[in-house]
Amino acid sequence: xxxxxxxxxxxxxxxxxxxxxxxxxxxxxxxxxxxxxxxxxxxxxxxxxxxxxxxxxxxxxxxxxxxxxxxxxxxxxxxxxxxxxxxxxxxxxxxxxxxxxxxxxxxxxxxxxxxxxxxxxxxxxxxxxxxxxxxxxxxxxxxxxxxxxxxxxxxxxxxxxxxxxxxxxxxxxxxxxxxxxxxxxxxxxxxxxxxxxxxxxxxxxxxxxxxxxxxxxxxxxxxxxxxxxxxxxxxxxxxxxxxxxxxxxxxxxxxxxxxxxxxxxxxxxxxxxxxxxxxxxxxxxxxxxxxxxxxxxxxxxxxxxxxxxxxxxxxxxxxxxxxxxxxxxxxxxxxxxxxxxxxxxxxxxxxxxxxxxxxxxxxxxxxxxxxxxxxxxxxxxxxxxxxxxxxxxxxxxxxxxxxxxxxxxxxxxxxxxxxxxxxxxxxxxxxx
Ligand SMILES: NC(=O)N[C@@H](CC(=O)O)C(=O)O
Ligand SMILES: [Zn+2]
Ligand SMILES: [Zn+2]
Numbered sequence: 001x002x003x004x005x006x007x008x009x010x011x012x013x014x015x016x017x018x019x020x021x022x023x024x025x026x027x028x029x030x031x032x033x034x035x036x037x038x039x040x041x042x043x044x045x046x047x048x049x050x051x052x053x054x055x056x057x058x059x060x061x062x063x064x065x066x067x068x069x070x071x072x073x074x075x076x077x078x079x080x081x082x083x084x085x086x087x088x089x090x091x092x093x094x095x096x097x098x099x100x101x102x103x104x105x106x107x108x109x110x111x112x113x114x115x116x117x118x119x120x121x122x123x124x125x126x127x128x129x130x131x132x133x134x135x136x137x138x139x140x141x142x143x144x145x146x147x148x149x150x151x152x153x154x155x156x157x158x159x160x161x162x163x164x165x166x167x168x169x170x171x172x173x174x175x176x177x178x179x180x181x182x183x184x185x186x187x188x189x190x191x192x193x194x195x196x197x198x199x200x201x202x203x204x205x206x207x208x209x210x211x212x213x214x215x216x217x218x219x220x221x222x223x224x225x226x227x228x229x230x231x232x233x234x235x236x237x238x239x240x241x242x243x244x245x246x247x248x249x250x251x252x253x254x255x256x257x258x259x260x261x262x263x264x265x266x267x268x269x270x271x272x273x274x275x276x277x278x279x280x281x282x283x284x285x286x287x288x289x290x291x292x293x294x295x296x297x298x299x300x301x302x303x304x305x306x307x308x309x310x311x312x313x314x315x316x317x318x319x320x321x322x323x324x325x326x327x328x329x330x331x332x333x334x335x336x337x338x339x340x341x342x343x344x345x346x347x348x349x350x351x352x353x354x355x356x357x358x359x360x361x362x363x364x365x366x367x368x369x370x371x372x373x374x375x376x377x378x379x380x381x382x383x384x385x386x387x388x389x390x391x392x393x394x395x396x397x398x399x400x401x402x403x404x405x406x407x408x409x410x411x412x413x414x415x416x417x418x419x420x421x422x423x424x425x426x427x428x429x430x431x432x
Contacts (some may be wrong), residue, residue, distance in 0.1 A: 003028075004421060005038035007038035009049040009382055009396040011372040013348035017046050022378040023101025025420040030374055040423065047415045050352045052084025052379035054359040056147070056256055057175070057230055057304035060086075060117070060331065062108065063101070064093025068400045069309040071108035071117060076397035077307070077329040078115040079424040082381035082414045085172050085360070085368045086115055086329075091152035097122035097133035099141035104419050106143035114424045114432060121145040123164045123175060127153045132163060139171050146364050149176035151230055152279075156182050156210060161216060165225025172364060176228040177216055179237070180280065189320055191281040193264040198270055202321065204281045210236040216238050217244040220252050229255040229299050230364055233280040235290035242299045254362045256304035257291050259335035260326055263286075264404060274315055275324030278308070281324075295354060296345040296394065302358040305332045309400030327403040330396050333383065341385075342411065348385075378421040387413035397430070 001024035008017040011030070019034035020027060036057050055078065061069040065081050071088070088105050090096035096105060102119040109117025121138040125131050127150045138145040150170060155161045155177060164175045185208045190196040192203025213229055217240065220227035232238065232255045241255055260278060267287055268276040276282060294300040329418025336355065340346040346354065352372075360369025370376045388409050393401040417425040424431060 002039040002421070003417070005036055005041045005341065006049065006382065007041060007043050009044045009047055011049045011282045012352060013048040020049060020132065022418065022421045025378055027372070027374050027376050027378050042321065042416050042423070042426065044415055047382040047384050048348050049372050050348065050381050050383065051118065051356040051369050052417060052419065053082045053333070053355040054207055054306050054363070054365065054380050055083050055086040055307070055329065056228070056302065056359045056363060057431060058086040058088055058106070058307045059091070059309065059325070060088040061092065061309060062105065063175055065311070068311045069398055071105060072112045073399050074307070074329070075109065075112045075114040075117065075395055076164070076430045079417050079430055080397055080414060080428065081329040082333050082383065082417050083115055083329060084379040084419045085118060085265065085365060086119050086146055087118045087363060088261065089151045090120045091124060091127060095122050095126050096120065097125050099134070099137045102138050102143040102145050104140050104203060114430060116368070119143050120176065121147060121148045123150045123155050124149045124160060127281065129153060129155060129157055129160060132167065134244070135167055135173065136171065139173060147170065147174045149178065149230065151176065151178045154178050154180040154182060156212070162219050162223060165219055165223040165227065169223065169225040174226045174228050174362065176230050176327045177212065178230050179209045179212035179216070181208040181211050182426065189284050190269055193266060193284060201269070206234040206236050206283070209234055211281055213237050213283045214240050217253050221248050224252070227253045229253070231261065231280055231286065231304070232257050232291065232300055233261050233283050235287045238290050238294035238299055242294070245299060246401060254301040256302050257295055257300045257314070258304060259328055260308045260404060261291055261296070262288065262339045263335050268404070272319060274317065274319050275402055277319060277322050277324045278326050279324040290341070292339055292345055295340065297348070301362060302354045303332060303336055304359065305329055309398045310402050311400060313403045325402065327393065327396060327398050327400060329398070331391055331403065331405050331410060333412050333414065337385065337412035338410060378418050380418040382415040384413045384415050385411070389413050
C-alpha cells in the first residue's frame, strides 16, 4: 500500500496549512509537519483540500460516438477537473437501456481507473418515452444503476413518469428528469426572448421547463418516489423548487444547475456561433442571478456539468444544424469559483457541498462526498484558489473542442486529484 503525503494543504480553505497523510485508500492522519517516509509527496503550497467532485450529469459518448468522447478521454477530463466520480448519461448509441450496455460502460470506467464511472440507465426503451426500460435489471447488474434518466429527451408522458417514480422507489432509485415539454419546444433553437426574435430563431420558452418541474414535483410527492431535476435554467424553476421544498421538506426532490447557466446568457446569441447552442438554452441575466442565489441557499442542490462533447462537424455548421451541448468537466470549478466564491455567495465548505457532498448523497454514493478527515476515504481534490488559467479547448482532454469558455481566464486551478489514495491528476497532467 502506498503512502502519499500532501504537504501544506488547507482543508476547506480554513486555518493554517497542515499535512495530510494518505495511507492506501484512506486519510490516515492530518496534522502539522507530519514527518513520514511517504512514497510520494505533493507540495501543495497552501492549496484548498476538498472532497473529490461528483458529477451527476456527464455525457461520455461511448458507445457510439467515440469520435466525440470516450470513457477514457472523458475520465481524463474528469480527473483533471477535480472529479472522482461521474454519472454517464444514457443517450449513447446504442442507448444504455439494458444491463449489457451499462455493464460495458461500468467496466470501461474501471479499466481506465481515473474516476468512478457510474452509468445512468435510460428510463424508457430507446429513450422513446413509450415504455419503461428494464430498470430493475440494470439496478441488479454489476453496474448497480441507481440513477435513471432519458436525458436529451423529457419523460413527457405523465403516466410513464409516475410509473418510473413508483418503480424506482421500490429499490431506492432516482429519476433524473430533463424537463422540457416537447409540445412547447418543437423546433426550438434558443431561449424565447428578444435576442432569439431578432435573429429569427425559434424560441424555447421558460414555461416548457417550469411546467414539467411543477408536474413532476407533484408526482414525486404523490408517489413517494425520488426526483432529480437536471440542468435547471430559469428563475421560475427555482421559484417552483423553493415552494415545493418549503412545503415538502423530505428531500425527495433535488436539482442541479450547470456552470454555463451560472455564467452565460442569451446575449451570446449575437455572434450566431453554435458553440453557444445548448439545451436548455442560455437564458437571461435575471435567470443567471436567480440560479446563483438558488444554489447558494440550497434550493438548487448542486452543480452538474452536463459535459456534452461534440465532434467538430456537429458544431462547425449553421446554428439550426448544430447539436446542442458544451464541454464542462475541466472548466466547472473555475466557473463556480468565479460566479459563487468570488461573489461571496459560497465559501469553500459551500463548494464542497454543491460539487461533492450533495451530488454523492443524491446518487446514494457512500464512499464519495465525505469529510476531509482522518479515517475517511481519500477521494480528494487540491485547489489553488488564486492561480488563474486561460481556457484553450484544444488543450483540454476531451476529444470534442466545443467549449464556450475558450480564451477566458478562470480562477481556481486543480493542483491534484486523488481517487482512493491514488493520484489521478497532478499539475495539469493525468497520472496513472
Ligand atoms: N445539453 C445538451 O445540449 N445536450 C446533451 C443532452 C442534454 O443534456 O439534454 C447532449 O447529449 O449533447
Ligand atoms: Zn438534458
Ligand atoms: Zn445532458
